Amino acid sequence: MSRSQLVAEHLPLLRRYARALTGSQASGDAYVAAMLEALLQDPTLLDEQHGPRVGLFRLFTQIWNSVSLNDDTDVVTLTMPPERRLSNLTPLPRQVFLLLSLEGFSEEEVSFILKLEVEEVRRLAEEAGREMAAEIATDVLIIEDETFIAMDLESLVKNLGHSVIGVARTHADALALAKNRRPGLILADIQLADGSSGLEAVNDLLKSFEVPVVFITAYPERFLTGERPEPAFLISKPFQPAMVSAVASQALFFQRNSRNRTARAAVS
Structure with missing residues (x-):
């Protein structure tokens, strides 16, 4: 596959990321165009050490961090689409959040894209989670039978600005x-204290109302083989607090985004 074909293959995802990062498609496309122009002038700028997609995002990040194009300075409010409210996040946490949550890069890949240590990526993910929570703070139900893990999750959730309605040890x-x-928001284990299933508990709750769910479990294979809600998010134990922070904010962000799209469709 030629260099131009590789770029074309990943361009739609890069444009999606640029839109979320800058707040508008026009502004995002301006940065993508600047990246493509730089790449045409010097093809060696694309570092494919971790593959072409990672290399493109790394080069785009260098462009975005170094130049100002069509800067969108409109005031961002809670009435705007969620991708616009992301502009409220400070730049580095915003980039980390989007690269981890929207684009699905690993912490190591984000480290390479942003030229940061992995530990710094984790710290920024937690910071992004706190900033996102300020926009979409909510009541959280924790379904977890291990006392110390439940305490850690409760502390993490509260530090993000959410409130905890309780910790459930059984279905x-x-x-x-x-x-x-x-x-x-629900944070749920799958295997519970009395042998009951957190997955079944979540499915029963979803019969009455819609809520984003993050499963945190040492048994991810049970999530993959069971009747799981869609969309749902999965974190394996042992977990990094930064990952829980980023994924919880991701779940809330995209749930809100989905509701807004549904509401706009109903109006139109």
């Missing part, structure tokens, strides 16, 4: 807690 506990106060 029955989860249903009881959600009946008293409907959560805006």
